[in-house]
Amino acid sequence: SRAGTTTEAGAEASMPDSMTLAAHGLRSIDLFLSTSSTGSLIQLPSNVSQTPYLAAKLSTGSIALCGGSACNVEDAQKSLSALRAAELKRYEAYGALAGVKMAVQAAVTWNVVFNPMEFGPIVPVSRAWSFAEGPASADWEYVLFDWDGFFGSYLLSVDQHDAVSKALAWSNFIQVVKTKTSAGFVPNYSAGGVKSVDRTEPPVGAQTLERMYKHYGSLHADAWLIELVFDDLVDWHQWFWSERRLPPLNLICLGSTSVPGRNDSNMNTMQGARFESGLDNSPMYDGDFFNEQTHQMQLYDVGMTSMWIAEADALARLGRLIGRTADAEALE
Helix, strand or coil, X not given: CCCCCECCCCCCCXXXXXXXXXXXXXXXXXXXXXXXXXXXXXXXXXXXXXXXXXXXXXXXXXXXXXXXXXXXXHHHHHHHHHHHHHHHHHHHHHHHHHHHHHHHHHHHHHCCECCCCCCCCECCCCCCCCCCCCCCCHHHCCCEEHHHHHHHHHHXXXXXXXXXXXXXXXXXXXXXXXXXXXXXXXXXXXXXXXXCCCCCCCCCHHHHHHHHHHHHCCHHHHHHHHHHHHHHHHHHHHHHHHHCEECCCCEECCECCCCCCCCCCCCCCHHHHHHHCCCCCCHHHCCCCEECCCCEECCCCHHHHHHHHHHHHHHHHHHHHCCCHHHHHHHC
């Protein structure tokens, strides 16, 4: 009801009690409640009454909000009960880990969002983090991280036979890979065209893709996805060999490349190189042993080297699946 109106002659409008719901990472919602029994309508603040809002009478009990077709409270309750039972049924396959499945699914799907700057649904690490510059609305704040995003896709792929989870996993995976910079690597972060052009994160894209591909057991049905991202993942792998190889042993190291004209306080610094590890605060990287001329941390990183080798193996296997035999042999 609009501010200042009444339902009964002589009944005065009353200012309601209010509360604000602020779910983590979402825009807040203001609730206004009147306990008046005189039949008066709620007098809303002008900044609320002049915008779209929903008013409902709670004294009659439950309220159902339905979309697409008319329904009543009883119909809505039956539908929700059936959907809940079907969802709980899915957890039975996980046995003693059903509770873990429920928790992981709730956490990951909470972060599933759509943003017009991307080509499909994405799974950021948090709704509350955003590196997007000047979004038109708070709804469009977001950021994608490299290996965090790949792990998000893998967590979504746990349900082997769920078409929605599979579509979300594929969509997010594609968006993360396609953040690739002009230099050829998947950046540490990307948001609305803003991305880290000096550093990446651990190379786990091909390994994640191979696991999801085998997990779904779809074989050639999903070969299109491998074909879509294969060259991007190969470029990224080769970039490591070109830019993050530390002599004389030629193992992979961490780094942060200097890029003229880009404003990032962590660029070409020890901290920027730490961020490339994906383990930002690890004590392994305490101290300052960064070479500003080579843009490399002066530390042979066995972990990054191992992931880079495992990535080559996964890429070779994926290459053979789509007939890229020459690339597979080169990677081997």
